[in-house]
Amino acid sequence: MTAASGPTILGIDVLWVATLLAAVAALAMMVAVYAATTVRDPMTKRVKALNERREQLKAGITASTSKRRAKLVQRNENADKIRAFLSLLKVLQDSQVKQAQLKLMQAGIRSKEWAPAVIFGRLVLPILIGGPMIWLVYFTPVFADWTPMKQYGLVAVSFILSYKFPDLYLKNKIQKRSHAIRKGLPDALDLLVICAEAGLTVDAAFGRVARELGRAYPELGEEFQLTSIELGFLTDRRNAFENLAMRIDLDAVRGVVTTMIQTEKYGTPLASALRVLSAEFRNERMMRAEEKAARLPAIMTIPLICFILPVLFIVILGPAACSINDSFINR
Numbered sequence: 001m002t003a004a005s006g007p008t009i010l011g012i013d014v015l016w017v018a019t020l021l022a023a024v025a026a027l028a029m030m031v032a033v034y035a036a037t038t039v040r041d042p043m044t045k046r047v048k049a050l051n052e053r054r055e056q057l058k059a060g061i062t063a064s065t066s067k068r069r070a071k072l073v074q075r076n077e078n079a080d081k082i083r084a085f086l087s088l089l090k091v092l093q094d095s096q097v098k099q100a101q102l103k104l105m106q107a108g109i110r111s112k113e114w115a116p117a118v119i120f121g122r123l124v125l126p127i128l129i130g131g132p133m134i135w136l137v138y139f140t141p142v143f144a145d146w147t148p149m150k151q152y153g154l155v156a157v158s159f160i161l162s163y164k165f166p167d168l169y170l171k172n173k174i175q176k177r178s179h180a181i182r183k184g185l186p187d188a189l190d191l192l193v194i195c196a197e198a199g200l201t202v203d204a205a206f207g208r209v210a211r212e213l214g215r216a217y218p219e220l221g222e223e224f225q226l227t228s229i230e231l232g233f234l235t236d237r238r239n240a241f242e243n244l245a246m247r248i249d250l251d252a253v254r255g256v257v258t259t260m261i262q263t264e265k266y267g268t269p270l271a272s273a274l275r276v277l278s279a280e281f282r283n284e285r286m287m288r289a290e291e292k293a294a295r296l297p298a299i300m301t302i303p304l305i306c307f308i309l310p311v312l313f314i315v316i317l318g319p320a321a322c323s324i325n326d327s328f329i330n331r
Contacts, residue, residue, distance in 0.1 A: 106249045107173035108219065121166040129162040130155065177219050178250050184217030185252055186285060188224065189278035196271040202260070203231035223247060237264055252281055 100115035137143045137151045146154075161168075188209050195205035206228035214221035223244060230240035238261055245257040256277060263270045 102246070103167075103170045103174065105247050106177070107170050108177050108222075109173075118166045118170070122163055125162040125165055126159050130159040133158040174249055178248065180217060180219045181223065181248055182250060182252060183285075184213055184220040185250075185256075186278050186281040188213055188217070188220055189256070189274050189281065193271050193274045193278065196274065202237075202264075202270070203228050206231065252284075 096119055097115050100118040101112050104110075104112070104114055104118070133155055137146075137155055143151055143154065191209045191212055192205050195208050196202075200208065206224045210221045210225035210228060213224070226247075227240055227244045230243060231237055234240050241257045241260050241264075245254045256274075259273045259277060260270075262268060263273060
């Protein structure tokens with residue numbers, strides 16, 4: 001005899017689905033409590049990184065104390081081991097390293113020794129994930145009822161995703177960071193206009209804006225503070241602006257950098273140019289908000305049909321169906 005099964009909808013056990021949803025809800029509650037109780041200051045780590053960058057530009061070395069230097073040497077030794085291993089396999093190219101360093105920089109990761117680790121992850125993750133997946137699919141009965149095409153597709157997807165995971169992770173961080181910087185760029189340009197009209201120099205204006213916007217937009221404040229430091233220490237101010245455009249993957253920031261370089265080169269009024277750019281970026285932000293609002297009805301159609309309307313039908317027609325059922329039973 002077989003054990004009695006619970007109620008099913010479309011062949012799916014309702015009790016099993018309810019248990020799974022309850023577990024997901026409990027996990028989400030635990031994550032929310034953890035996130036609420038472990039709030040940290042977003043500027044502490046960034047200020048530390050900026051101070052280290054100031055020491056680099058000022059003294060020409062990466063660390064100022066022997067303890068930091070020993071720690072950095074240890075990190076470089078680990079990176080050298082990874083680099084030596086990749087060079088032994090002849091899979092490490094300078095173009096790949098530079099591209100990985102650029103992506104790390106745009107993602108907000110300042111340590112350049114992580115660039116070989118990204119390439120190392122592309123090599124190792126398919127072995128660590130794809131190998132066990134091959135064993136699980138072809139040498140165990142877990143997926144024995146699957147067709148050969150489905151089994152091959154599962155293995156292929158596991159290899160592709162594991163190979164692309166470092167790039168997907170960096171791309172996600174770059175998109176989030178760029179979105180956060182895009183939100184605060186119009187306000188930053190307005191403050192730059194005020195600072196320029198008040199008579200501050202460009203590096204002082206960047207530093208002042210970084211201090212004012214550090215709490216609201218920590219990513220933008222970090223980039224502006226770093227630009228202010230580089231403007232004060234680099235011999236060519238153009239390099240500081242070009243580094244800002246290289247660290248942020250946004251066309252708007254490239255436009256601002258081009259404007260700053262032109263004002264430095266030709267002596268054109270900085271305040272008027274930044275005011276025009278600020279108005280343009282605000283209009284662009286408003287257009288993006290209107291586009292999202294216009295797209296909302298189409299996005300809400302599927303959730304409305306799948307989740308909201310069935311509940312409304314149950315609430316409205318449920319009592320009537322129960323009354324009709326009771327009437328037939330009494331008869």
